[in-house]
Amino acid sequence: MGSPTPNPIRFADVNSGNNGIASLSAPENGDSGAKVVGRVENGVADTDQAHEDSPYSGNTLVVEDRPSVGDEDLVSAAAPLPSVSKSNIEHRWSDITSYTTKKKVQSWFQLPNGNWELARIVKTAGSESVISLPDGKVLKVNSDSLIPANPDILDGVDDLMQLSYLNEPSVLFDLQYRYNRDMIYTKAGPVLVAINPFKKVPLYGNNYIEAYKNKSIESPHVYAIADTAIREMTQDEVNQSIIISGESGAGKTETAKIAMQYLAALGGGSGIEYEILKTNPILEAFGNAKTLRNDNSSRFGKLIEIHFSETGKISGAKIQTFLLEKVVLVTPFFIVLCHLSRVVQCAEGERSYHIFYQLCAGAPQKLNLKDVNEYKYLNQSNCYAISGVDDAEQFHIVKEALDIVHVSEEDQESVFAMLAAVLWLGNISFNMIDNENHVEAVADESLINVAQLIGCETVDLNLALSTRKMRVGHDNIIQKLTLSQAIDTRDALAKSIYACLFEWLVEQINKSLAVGKRRTGRSISILDIYGFESFGRNSFEQFCINYANERLQQHFNRHLFKLEQEEYIQDGIDWAKVDFDDNQDCLNLFEKKPLGLLSLLDEESTFPNGTDITFANKLKQHLNSNPCFRGEREKAFTVSHFAGEVTYDTTGFLEKNRDLLHLDSIQLLSLCLCHLPQIFASNMLNQSEKTVVGPLHKAGGADSQKLSVATNFKSQLFQLMQRLESTTPHFIRCIKPNNLQSPGSYEQGLVLQQLRCCGVLEVVRISRSGFPSRMSHQKFARRYGFLLLENVASQDPLSVSVAILHQFNILPEMYQVGYTKLFFRTGQIGILEDTRNHTLHGILRVQSCFRGHQAQRHFKELQRGIATLQSFVRGEKARQEFAVLLQRHRAAVVIQKWIKGRNVKKTFKKINDASIVIQSGK
């Protein structure tokens, strides 16, 4: 757990000698260290959005939608690689061999900062390899520290199962590759992985809903999951569930809303879908708060069951909530796992539930409310506002939503009065009245306001806060409280009022959404539940949450196993060879009676002298031999969960588990004139009566007793699991890419930790232990048939497929031949794929040589032809020119002849004339 530890490896500068090769010593623990992947390219974004109703949804950027990268011809194909990592989790699903180094394929190498870098293997000698990194560094490393990377063609595949090498860095890289291109959804076999973009991405809205409905888009999406759920519900007549998990801020609530949006769009028409969507602002106002991890953190888990009519239209819905932190009240369909300490105190930089701030900003006049910083319950954390959120505006949205779910104006006024009473309760202070530290409440405006708001006398309120009725034998005595007891009582009252109010509101919402008369029993449930938690200090809350996750994980494992099994049986193959790791041992550690964690906790909680230390000792005494348990020093113990080891500090376990209700406070509420406090009191009394016969019942005790928190939690969890068991589940795992809630940043260590915690890597592992790669006979024959040495053109695809398997000596235990498909163990297709690629490369080379040769010959012929042609042309041209010249020459000669003749004639005539003159003697 936790972030990965960097390797203790040394980097040397390439130029600092050693032949330009930096030497690395392998990490001593054999762990290849931290995680990650490079190749970051920025995405962009814009959208019409699914999130308009959440003001907490972060910044908006302009983004282009890009198609998903995928090759339908790609298959899962990994070489048979042994594990390099000695770390527990790595070891279980790594598959690395010397294959990588032998073939000099590109590999992942872990840098000292924990990130993974793509490395090219330059040379391998013995157990060492020389690699070159993208930044030009050349390093000598232990070959075992290299993990094979996938060929480029597999970059960004939309199902992790398509990766040839299913190792952690490859999974991380694939998710990062897609995340950088705003493709936030990726499949991991049957599971959808959703990475929180922390910005609006153009993947939602009516056009997308239409496209998924018409199947014109196939890339992974919450819409696709919701669509499958609707289809399977209608076709198989089986209820469906969409189970969304992830850590705080990972995007569960947004994902649940996106799924609801799709269901509402497809099953809408009656108008009830609008009401269902409008429950979100109410639940968020009362159940969400700003925490350091998320500005809009749901402090409760919820199950929304959406019912459908025969015609596929939504006919109603029912909401169950699971508030975080401790069970206060339990009804058949309602777990309030809520310590609600946030109502009375919250950490620096965090806020209490949104509704308090919204009320102060939106309706101060009506209830004569002061500024938020005037209320002690709100001003201890120095945090009043959330950037980009207008609390007054939100208040109006909540009021509007309350109208829509038919909470009357009068009831709304009462709700706000209860909230104001909680705020004023925090301002009640106490005065010392004797020297035994006994106190009574100061009769100031706070006391008067609370009394007025809940409808009781100030004297009664004072008595309820500063005294406690005790029953000793048959006598009732009144005990005065000390300052700390009075403060505890006041805070407990505030928390109870808030918890009851939340419960009452959910009840009203459920009444309004009540399943229509024409009930078919068909439903789709969306479970938005807190994921596995492991912090520096883990307390009772993490204990309950992780126990719940352990149960959900078992549900998840079994379902996946079942799916695999069904496919194998359908195709008639021997599925008994699939290994399957169950987390039953860990669940036994929690649930076993009488020596399980929960039973021992309950037992110790019943002892008046039981303390957190005696509880821790008891655990160590009885459970030390359990392989899933380890006693730690002092009050701590460690549990080996499916997602890793978690060390719990037992401080506060007993007190939180006992969760006593004070009868005085309940009686006060029952005597109030206002109707809500009366309802709250009767609910609490009913509850305590129902559970009074539990193991914690103390005969004659003064306090109302009930089942322990852990026991209640367990029984509610069983109910929830029973409900989920009867549905076909669809899993969505939300991942938070960074802790800064900032778009574009992808912290590999953080992502890896979550992938492990939410079992995504485990899905991959489970699938790998079966026959994860599968291909139809036709496709297999088409893809690899050309590799066969003999001519198989006339044979059927199955015979061709078998011939291929024989030719490549694939061991019988590595594949199964089904009726329609071939099933392969991990890595087998990789070998074929490699041969196919090499052969294709070879063919390409031969083709290119042949084509080159042909082209050369053709070129030479052309050249010769051109030379001949040129010589003809030139000769003809010369001849023509010569002819012209000759003609001219001849013409010149003729001209010359004539000129010369004429000249001679002229001369002759002159001489002749002269001769005649001379002869005549004149």
Ligand SMILES: Nc1ncnc2c1ncn2[C@@H]1O[C@H](COP(=O)(O)OP(=O)(O)OP(=O)(O)O)[C@@H](O)[C@H]1O
């Ligand atoms: N698909 C999404 N598109 C855009 N923004 C998202 C998306 N999913 C989550 N976000 C952002 O992340 C924030 C936290 O998400 P969300 O409240 O759903 O987390 P969560 O897992 O329910 O946390 P918590 O357990 O604390 O309630 C949202 O307020 C929103 O800004």
